[in-house]
Amino acid sequence: MNLIPGIMVVLMTNLFAQEIDWTNFNASLVIEVTRPQGKFTCSGVAIQDDVVLTAAHCLEGEILGIKVFNQSTYDPKAPSWDVKSFELHPEYNKTQSNYKSDLARIKLKSKLPESMNFYPIAKSTKELKGKLLRVGFGERSGINARTLITPQLKSLKSYEETLELNDMYSFSGDSGGPIYVQENGQMYLVAIHSTLSYGPEGKFSLNPLLSHQREWIHSNWN
Numbered sequence: 001m002n003l004i005p006g007i008m009v010v011l012m013t014n015l016f017a018q019e020i021d022w023t024n025f026n027a028s029l030v031i032e033v034t035r036p037q038g039k040f041t042c043s044g045v046a047i048q049d050d051v052v053l054t055a056a057h058c059l060e061g062e063i064l065g066i067k068v069f070n071q072s073t074y075d076p077k078a079p080s081w082d083v084k085s086f087e088l089h090p091e092y093n094k095t096q097s098n099y100k101s102d103l104a105r106i107k108l109k110s111k112l113p114e115s116m117n118f119y120p121i122a123k124s125t126k127e128l129k130g131k132l133l134r135v136g137f138g139e140r141s142g143i144n145a146r147t148l149i150t151p152q153l154k155s156l157k158s159y160e161e162t163l164e165l166n167d168m169y170s171f172s173g174d175s176g177g178p179i180y181v182q183e184n185g186q187m188y189l190v191a192i193h194s195t196l197s198y199g200p201e202g203k204f205s206l207n208p209l210l211s212h213q214r215e216w217i218h219s220n221w222n
Helices: 003-019 211-218
Strands: 028-035 038-048 051-054 065-069 081-088 104-108 131-136 147-149 152-157 162-166 178-183 186-192 195-199 202-208
Touching: 028 051, 038 131, 038 186, 065 104
Parallel strands: none
Antiparallel strands: 028 038, 028 065, 038 051, 051 104, 065 081, 081 104, 131 147, 131 178, 152 162, 162 202, 178 186, 186 202, 195 202
């Protein structure tokens, strides 16, 4: 971890905590994935009381177990929700793209608390004029805590169904977290945090748009 960005993230989080009611973002969750190599964490977001969205790359490969936590700070000993089933987006193909269709959905065995704040998926993203907000549980200073970042819009690529953000504060564990836009006092879920690109243009994130995936997100599955 680069020390300076890590410190900046912590300071930003503390400042946001004074201005933001964190219950507005209590649908952002920690996903614990057990693989043969050990336990790993990603972020996710509940879209209803028993359905969670995350990134497909968090759940690809050999999975031994999945748990979902809704605490503000990840604690593997805390109460959790067991997973009934999960499904990767049928068009996700890591060999062709690390981010396009990088979506997965999780069905829980029991319902999340009624106090969850669910936000509607944006129907259109032709224009994003509001404030962008990204929530994730990436590891910062050795802790996986719910963290709010306000990235800037880089570009909106409808033909790739992708939202690009100038986002230098993404860390391991942020994948799968929700990206919202706040417009005229209403919050909409617009994308799922996928991956980062390092290049001559700097550090920015690539995130699949959800408006293009509404039919799959809300379709039935076992």
